[in-house]
Amino acid sequence: MKGEPKDLKFTVNGKAVELKVKPKALLLDVLRNDLKLTGTRTGCEVSACGACTVNLDGKAVRACSILALQANGHEVVTIEGVADGDKLHPIQQAMVDHGAIECGFCTSGMVLSARALLAENPNPTIEDIKKAIQGNLCADSGYTKYIEAIKIAAGKMQGGKA
Amino acid sequence: MSETFGDFSILGKPIRRVDAIAKVTGQAKYANDIEVADMLYGFVKRSPHAHARIRNIDTSKAERLPGVKAIITGKDFNGFKWGWSNPTRDEEPLAVSKVRYLYEGVAAVAAIDKDIAEEACDLIEVEYEPLPGVFTREEAMQPGAPLVHDNRPGNVTVEYHWSFGNVEKAFAESYLLRKDTFNTPRMAKGYIEPPATVAYWPDPSRLVFIGAKGSPYFPYRILSRCFNLPLSHVRIIAPFIGCDFGGTKNDMTNGDFSAVMLAKKAAKPVKVVNTQFDSLTTDLRRHPMAVTMTTGVTKDGIITGIHNEIISDGGAYTRMSPLTHFLTGICMGMPYHLPNFKHDVTCYFTNNCSSAAMRGHGVYHTTFARECQMDMIADELGIDRVEMRQRNIIKNPKPGTIYQTINDIHVATAGTEECLQKVAEAVGWGKKREKVKGNKAYGIGLVAAAFLGGTQLSAHNACACIVRVCEDGTVNYLTGATDVGMGSDTIGCAIVAEVLGLPIEDVDIKRVDTAYTPADPGSYGSRVTVLMGEAAIHAAEDAKKQLREYAAKLLGAMEDEIVFKDKQVFVKSNHARSIPWERLVRMACYDAPGRVIIGRGHSKRASDLHTIADFSTGKGDIGTNYSFTAHAIQVEVDTETGVVRCTDDNNVVAHDCGFPLNTLAVETQAQGGSYHQGVGAALYEEFKMDKGLTLNPNFVDYQRPRAYEAPMTDVIHVITNDPFGPFGAKEASEGSTCTAPPAVINAIHDATGVWIKDLPAQPERVYWALKEKREEVKKG
Numbered sequence: 035m036k037g038e039p040k041d042l043k044f045t046v047n048g049k050a051v052e053l054k055v056k057p058k059a060l061l062l063d064v065l066r067n068d069l070k071l072t073g074t075r076t077g078c079e080v081s082a083c084g085a086c087t088v089n090l091d092g093k094a095v096r097a098c099s100i101l102a103l104q105a106n107g108h109e110v111v112t113i114e115g116v117a118d119g120d121k122l123h124p125i126q127q128a129m130v131d132h133g134a135i136e137c138g139f140c141t142s143g144m145v146l147s148a149r150a151l152l153a154e155n156p157n158p159t160i161e162d163i164k165k166a167i168q169g170n171l172c173a174d175s176g177y178t179k180y181i182e183a184i185k186i187a188a189g190k191m192q193g194g195k196a
Numbered sequence: 197m198s199e200t201f202g203d204f205s206i207l208g209k210p211i212r213r214v215d216a217i218a219k220v221t222g223q224a225k226y227a228n229d230i231e232v233a234d235m236l237y238g239f240v241k242r243s244p245h246a247h248a249r250i251r252n253i254d255t256s257k258a259e260r261l262p263g264v265k266a267i268i269t270g271k272d273f274n275g276f277k278w279g280w281s282n283p284t285r286d287e288e289p290l291a292v293s294k295v296r297y298l299y300e301g302v303a304a305v306a307a308i309d310k311d312i313a314e315e316a317c318d319l320i321e322v323e324y325e326p327l328p329g330v331f332t333r334e335e336a337m338q339p340g341a342p343l344v345h346d347n348r349p350g351n352v353t354v355e356y357h358w359s360f361g362n363v364e365k366a367f368a369e370s371y372l373l374r375k376d377t378f379n380t381p382r383m384a385k386g387y388i389e390p391p392a393t394v395a396y397w398p399d400p401s402r403l404v405f406i407g408a409k410g411s412p413y414f415p416y417r418i419l420s421r422c423f424n425l426p427l428s429h430v431r432i433i434a435p436f437i438g439c440d441f442g443g444t445k446n447d448m449t450n451g452d453f454s455a456v457m458l459a460k461k462a463a464k465p466v467k468v469v470n471t472q473f474d475s476l477t478t479d480l481r482r483h484p485m486a487v488t489m490t491t492g493v494t495k496d497g498i499i500t501g502i503h504n505e506i507i508s509d510g511g512a513y514t515r516m517s518p519l520t521h522f523l524t525g526i527c528m529g530m531p532y533h534l535p536n537f538k539h540d541v542t543c544y545f546t547n548n549c550s551s552a553a554m555r556g557h558g559v560y561h562t563t564f565a566r567e568c569q570m571d572m573i574a575d576e577l578g579i580d581r582v583e584m585r586q587r588n589i590i591k592n593p594k595p596g597t598i599y600q601t602i603n604d605i606h607v608a609t610a611g612t613e614e615c616l617q618k619v620a621e622a623v624g625w626g627k628k629r630e631k632v633k634g635n636k637a638y639g640i641g642l643v644a645a646a647f648l649g650g651t652q653l654s655a656h657n658a659c660a661c662i663v664r665v666c667e668d669g670t671v672n673y674l675t676g677a678t679d680v681g682m683g684s685d686t687i688g689c690a691i692v693a694e695v696l697g698l699p700i701e702d703v704d705i706k707r708v709d710t711a712y713t714p715a716d717p718g719s720y721g722s723r724v725t726v727l728m729g730e731a732a733i734h735a736a737e738d739a740k741k742q743l744r745e746y747a748a749k750l751l752g753a754m755e756d757e758i759v760f761k762d763k764q765v766f767v768k769s770n771h772a773r774s775i776p777w778e779r780l781v782r783m784a785c786y787d788a789p790g791r792v793i794i795g796r797g798h799s800k801r802a803s804d805l806h807t808i809a810d811f812s813t814g815k816g817d818i819g820t821n822y823s824f825t826a827h828a829i830q831v832e833v834d835t836e837t838g839v840v841r842c843t844d845d846n847n848v849v850a851h852d853c854g855f856p857l858n859t860l861a862v863e864t865q866a867q868g869g870s871y872h873q874g875v876g877a878a879l880y881e882e883f884k885m886d887k888g889l890t891l892n893p894n895f896v897d898y899q900r901p902r903a904y905e906a907p908m909t910d911v912i913h914v915i916t917n918d919p920f921g922p923f924g925a926k927e928a929s930e931g932s933t934c935t936a937p938p939a940v941i942n943a944i945h946d947a948t949g950v951w952i953k954d955l956p957a958q959p960e961r962v963y964w965a966l967k968e969k970r971e972e973v974k975k976g
Contacts, residue, residue, distance in 0.1 A: 072229035073222015075438075077388045078472040082895035085388050113222030122220065130216040133860030136868065137681025138219030139226065139389045139438030160844075160908070168904040171895060173386040173439045174681050176867030177906035179860075 044105045046071070047115025055102045062086045062097035065112060073113035073142050077171070084170030087143035088112050094150035096169070113142035116149060125149055128187040134179035140172045148184045158188055201856060201915060205762070206694045207923055210860040213686045214705060215436070215679075224436040227392035227408040228469050235394065236265050238458050238468040239313035240450050241303040241320050242478070243295040246547040246888030247329035247342070250293055250322060253303055258319040263312035266462035267320070268454060269303045276422045278448065284514040286345060289422065289453030295324075296344055296512035297549045298888045299477045301450025306458035306466045329547035331887050333486070333507045336544035344512060344545035353510040353543040354518045358525060358814035360602040361536030363492075366501035370492030374573055378489070378565040379954040380937075381882035382509070383482040385554055386872055386900060389438025390475045391445060395455040396465035401425065406433045407452060410440035410680040411718025413656075414447045416710045419456060427710075434708040440680040441873065442553030442720055443480030443516065450478070476893035480552035481883065483508045483520055483543070487565040497577050497584040501536030502528060504562060508543040511550035517543045519653075520551070522811050523558025526818050528566075529601025530646035531612040532588035537602055539814060547888045553720055555873040556933035559647055564877075567643040567938030568953065571945065581942075582620050585644055589613050592916060604815045606806045607822055609916035609926075611852030612644050615826035618912045623828045623846040631947065635836045639947025640846055641939040642828040649853075649927025650801070650820025650920075651721025654808050658798060659727035660714035661735040663692055665743070665793035667785040669763075669778035671696065671703045673735075676716030677728035678708045682929070683861040684724040688732045690858065691922065695736035697760035698777065714798075722927030725857065726820050727799040729922030734797025742793050746784045750775060801920050821920045824852040825931030827870065829907070829939035833947045838963030840879055840944055842907035849932045850912040855924030863911040865929030870909055874936025876901045882956050899958075 039054035046069060055064055062079075065071045065088070077085030079098045086097040089111040116123045122130065125148045135141050144167055151158055151166035158166070163184045164177075172180065202208035218224040255267045270292035279285035290301045303320050307313035330336040330344065336351040344351055367373055393407035403425060409415055412432040420430045437445065451468040459466040470479070485508040492500040506524055510517040525539035556563075574584040590610050593599045599607040620626070623640055631638055662674040673692050679685040689703040696703075708716075717723070740760060748755040751774070753767040766774030775783075784791050801820050809816035830846035833839075849866045856862040880899040884891040892898040917924035937955060945951050950965040 066229075071222075072225070075226070075389070076228055076469075077390070078895050080472070080894055080896060083388050083472075117221055122217075126220040130212060130220050133210060133213070133858075133864050135213060135216050135219050136683065136864060137387075137389075137437060137439040138215065138224050139387075139681075141219050142222045145220065164904045164906065168902050171388055171900055171902065172868075173388055173441070173872055174868040175864050176869075176871035176909060177903040178867045178871075178908050179864050181903065181906070181908065 040103060042102055042106050044107060045109040047111055057103060059102045060098055061100050061102045061105055064102040065097055071112045071114050075139055075142055084143040084147065085140055087146040087170060089146050089150055092150060092153050094147045113145055116145055123149070124190045125152065125184060125187040128183040128190070129180065132179050132183040132186060134175060134183045136174040140170055143170045144180055148187070152188055152191060156188060156192060160185065199859060199913065201859070201913065204694055206690045206700055207857050208855065208859065211686055211690050211700065211858040213683055214689050214700070215685060226389055226436050226438055227394065227406060230394045230406050230435060232394055232396055232465040235465040235467055236306040236308060236462055237310040237313050238304055238306045238451070238455050238466045239310065239317050240301040240454055240468065241317040242299040243291065243302050245295055245324050245326050246298040247327045248295050248324040249327060250291060250295065250302060251325055252323040254321040255303065257321065258305060258316040261312065261316045261319060263308040264305055264316045265308065265464065266306040266458045267303065267316070268457045268461060272457055273422065278418050278422065279514055280516050280518065284518065287513040290450055297547055301454065304454035304458055306462050329888060331546055331548060331885065333509050333544045333546065336546050344547060348545060351545040353514050353545050354521055355542040356521060356525065356539060356811065356814060358539045361501065363501040363503050363536045363538040366536040367492045370500045371495040372573065372576060373490060373492050374569055375488065375490040376569050376572065376953060378487045378568060380485050380561050380564060381877060381955050382484040382885065383554065383877060383881050384476055384883065384898060385441040385443055385479065386876065387439035387441060390470040390472055391449055391451065391479065392467070392469040393452045393455045394465060394467045395459040397460055397463065402429045403456065404431045404433065405456060406435055408437050408445055409434055410437055410678050411446040411720065412678060412708050412710055413676060413715050413718060415452065418448055422453070423456070430710065432710045434678050436707070437680040440719060441555040442557055445680065446553065446718065446720060472895065473893055476898060477890050478549050480515060480550050482554040483510060483551040485561045487561050489565040489569055491569055491573060493573055493577070495577070497574060497579045497587055499532055499534060499588050502534060503538040504540065506541040508541065509546050509548060509551060510543040511546055511548045513550045515550045516552045518811060520553060520558045524562050525814055526603065526809065527559050527646055527648060528562060529603055529605055530607065530822060531590055531610060531644050531824050533590055534602055548885060555869060556930050557721065560934045560937070563645045563934040564937045567645070568941050571942045580626070582616060582625055582642055585616055586613065589616065604807060605817055608920055609821070609854060609918040610824050611914040611916040612824040612826065614914045615824055615850035615852055616644055618850040618914065619826040619828045619848050622848040622910065622912065635834060637833045637835050637947040638830060639943045639945065640828055640830045641942025641946060642826070643935050643938045643942060644824070644826045645931050645934040647722065647823050647927055647931040647934060648819030649722040649823055650726030651723040651818060652808060652820060656715070656717060659716050659731050660796070660798035661688065661728065661731040662714065663735040663739045663795035665739050665781055667782055669702065669781045671698065673703050673705045674713050675728055675731065676708055676713040677724045678719045680719045682865060683858060684728060686861065687725050687857050688728055691729055691732040692736045695733060696740060697762055722930050725925060726921050726927060729857070729925060730799045730801060731797045733922055735795040737795070738797055739793050739795025742791065742795070743780060743784055747775065747780055821854065821918045821926045823926045823928065823931045825935050826850045827932055827935035827939045829936065829943050831940060831943040831947060833944055833962065835948065835966055838959040838966060840957055840962055841905045842875060842940065844908040847907040848910045848912065850914050851928065851931060852914040852916050853928040854916055854918035854921045854926035856913050857923060857925050859913065862913065862928040866911045866932045867909045869929035870932035870936040871901050871906055873933045875940055877955050878937040878940035879956050880958070
């Protein structure tokens with residue numbers, strides 16, 4: 035019957051997850067409400083602010099604008115899955131060290147957009163970085179230090195000094 | 197990377213934020229992330245009219261919907277009204293007899309899930325009698341116009357008329373007079389996190405409220421009055437807050453009141469989360485103002501007097517408008533010497549959603565007008581634009597002396613001259629530049645501004661800290677001053693660590709909780725670092741004094757000989773006579789009879805310094821001290837399309853924040869303050885309105901500054917070591933919010949010769965201005 039919960043099987047932060055979800059459930063709601071991964075933030079719910087950005091098969095997507103069932107059989111990484119245990123990902127480390135983070139509400143999305151960018155383009159220019167995070171609204175940092183931090187992280191991941 | 201300043205262990209350098217790891221790993225909890233067992237979800241029923249009498253509300257159908265647990269209307273609040281101050285209590289938690297703006301809350305439902313709560317709201321039937329409304333300042337001021345509040349004749353929210361010196365005489369003797377009108381846009385605060393609240397009653401006389409509030413002690417007092425509770429029974433807890441910028445997250449929303457009343461009625465926790473649509477249609481906005489400024493100058497460009505005539509749209513309720521409009525004038529005596537000054541400002545009620553404080557509060561409007569007009573005057577007189585500013589600037593007072601403005605503001609340090617020099621040097625001011633490449637025109641605007649820090653208002657203004665030394669030598673640091681993202685929690689920890697000679701990692705701060713932290717007005721007016729910083733010094737010194745007495749006995753030395761540094765406590769004249777910090781603390785706590793080391797401190801300068809600002813006369817010290825900023829922005833104007841963007845090159849802020857306690861945070865604050873709320877106002881942002889209806893209530897149609905157009909702003913630190921700030925510090929960032937709009941508009945003029953006096957300079961506006969200019973040129 036229409037509206038009946040359906041099976042969703044996907045990988046979240048490296049772990050296989052199986053659950054039943056309503057067909058109309060958004061990926062954002064399933065991550066936050068069912069899986070309690072609240073690091074993915076609810077901002078505008080219309081794909082305009084980027085606070086809910088996650089990686090779907092390595093690409094940056096807005097969790098507010100895809101159905102959870104569209105992730106069936108795919109691999110999702112949220113902010114909770116970016117660090118390696120206590121060891122921050124170089125993108126996270128650079129944002130912390132470079133003072134990019136202010137209120138932190140956009141940070142999860144910024145990290146995930148940057149992670150997708152560096153997977154595809156390990157040596158981005160400043161313009162590439164600006165384009166990659168253009169869907170992530172920030173309200174207080176002016177973006178400058180986020181952009182610089184992503185550039186620093188790219189350098190370190192390329193074998194620059196850690 | 198950042199430079200370092202001063203001779204400190206921690207301060208004056210890049211400091212990693214104490215909350216950065218929680219934020220970058222997604223572990224930080226914001227209000228919407230809070231869950232409490234057995235929690236219900238609340239939803240607010242909103243009015244479809246901007247101005248209407250409420251005839252009747254029928255909730256019977258909604259009550260019958262399965263899953264609904266409580267329904268409230270405005271009547272549940274028993275006539276309670278609230279406002280920013282006692283005389284301005286004009287707003288109800290939910291409208292009872294009349295709605296005054298579109299989507300004002302009239303009822304609310306708590307249910308077992310969000311969908312049911314929303315559906316139940318649809319089932320509530322409200323009978324309205326629509327009333328004619330006023331939707332612009334001009335409509336509101338017409339004789340016989342409909343009244344937004346029956347007891348407020350003329351729809352006047354607040355007005356000030358101040359006069360200093362003799363402006364008429366000064367104008368009569370001036371070589372040149374210029375009168376121009378500038379318009380600032382109706383703007384969103386810009387936070388991405390919509391307001392959210394979880395409320396519950398552990399017992400019928402005790403309230404817990406966890407909400408995105410930058411001033412938790414506002415709801416603390418308001419809810420105490422509203423629910424007739426002693427303050428000791430009102431517990432407001434601040435989770436992490438996704439920015440504020442003044443207004444909505446200072447005080448209360450329909451949703452906040454509803455969560456508390458629904459939780460009381462249902463006897464269960466209730467969570468209310470604004471959607472972005474709610475936020476962009478009902479949250480407080482930056483006032484749109486029309487600033488008519490008349491300035492007189494001598495032949496040499498020396499300012500003889502300024503007269504401001506300002507009209508403003510305050511929306512449906514008074515909220516913070518008395519402060520906003522006070523701030524449009526109070527700082528006019530800086531950063532330029534102003535010998536004669538007149539200020540006439542009137543704010544009107546309209547049937548739009550209310551306006552309130554926003555980053556750059558009040559000062560931004562008049563700074564925009566003054567700095568644009570200064571370029572116009574400089575050009576008319578044939579004086580270099582930076583030179584004109586230098587001729588009028590207030591020089592940095594010699595140490596120990598004070599500069600007093602015409603309205604009795606006391607300035608101990610003013611680094612404007614150095615800021616202007618450094619920015620001019622950084623952008624190669626005066627050197628020949630290529631101004632046109634194909635269809636792109638380039639120009640630079642270079643402006644200056646002053647802003648207040650450590651705001652002092654009458655009524656409750658206290659700021660206090662508690663430093664609790666644990667027996668293992670680590671420290672709990674408590675304050676009621678709330679960090680909404682600007683980094684004040686980090687500064688507090690850094691100051692305590694600096695004073696006690698500890699690494700910052702040994703100092704822990706929790707979020708504000710009115711059950712434990714000292715009362716504080718919260719985050720506004722760039723008050724936190726200046727006032728809380730001083731309180732933190734006193735609290736750490738108090739704890740240190742208690743340990744020093746013990747150390748002196750132990751080491752056999754005079755108390756004033758004892759030094760705390762690098763986790764060691766030693767005698768100044770003989771460093772070998774020492775004891776590790778941890779051992780000293782443990783001995784002090786365990787030695788019979790044993791001590792509990794708790795240091796207390798509060799900000800004293802706020803109440804002792806100079807005079808309290810007087811709203812009726814426009815005199816007195818609104819700030820504890822004042823920051824100064826010079827700012828250059830280069831723009832690229834597409835002369836075919838009218839699209840303007842800031843370039844990465846020649847975008848420089850020089851900021852005199854007294855002393856940068858955390859260099860990284862000052863830089864990020866200045867960059868962000870400039871771009872989001874400054875350049876945003878200049879180029880992108882404006883709510884489009886139609887009879888109280890917001891036409892662009894989402895971040896697709898309401899354009900906000902994004903990364904692809906973000907200029908890579910350089911920040912230059914100018915050090916003046918203000919005697920009234922903690923370790924010399926003043927405010928950081930609101931100055932650059934005020935400088936960015938005129939810098940952009942002056943740059944557009946520099947590039948193209950057109951003046952855009954009405955913000956924002958969106959492509960269409962620039963396009964038509966360029967076309968008009970071309971036609972004028974053709975006509976000759």
